[in-house]
Amino acid sequence: MPPSLPRFASRLHPAAGRHAAWRKAQSGFKLLELSVTLTIMAVLASVGMSNWTGLTEKEAVKGHTNALLGAMRFARSEAIKKNAPVVICPRNPSAGSTSCNIAPGPGWEAGWLIFTEQSNPPNYVYDSSTDTLLKEEGKLTGSGGININNGFANDRIVFRSSGVLLQGAWNIKFLPASRNETRGLKICASIAGRTRVIGAADSC
DSSP states (O other): OOOOOOOTTTSOOHHHHHHHHHHHHHHHHHHHHHHHHHHHHHHHHHHHHHHHHHHHHHHHHHHHHHHHHHHHHHHHHHHHHHTSOEEEEEBOOSTTOOSBOOSSSOOGGGOEEEEEOOOSSOOOSOOTTTSEEEEEEOOOTTEEEEEEEOSOSSOOEEEOTTSOBTTOSEEEEEEETTOOGGGOEEEEEOTTSOEEEEETTSOO
């Protein structure tokens, strides 16, 4: 009669049992490490996205601010050169419009027009039959509002033929799409037309 085979299944070597327990513990550690890693990655992604949004909004506001500063320099130069008032007015937000916005509410985010005022008496509203259009700016993307504070009846920037501002000192605030003032800017202008840029929440 052939000898019986050893019963390996019921007589595991002690080292084999320890190895199985070690492998089980390692598997548990790997799952824990993976969970922690995924959590950290999610936090970092959230922080990174927030920083990226802040950066893009600041760049958009900076671009809008520089565009208006450039328009002001051009308008002042043209007023002196042509010896006539030059106006920058917010564009009518209606699609395809080449006219000044005269309704309350919308700000400068729809763009603006630059023209030589030739109406008599002057009304500082663009009229294609009398005034000369010098430049125009289209809609500004990524804006949360561009609003002027000048104590003037109309939202206009008017340079006299001498290059001095008609309405005196004023400021205009630029906000990002999120309307977060910490990412916004403000242009402060003196009556002489000198400008400086500060934070949106700061005072001129």
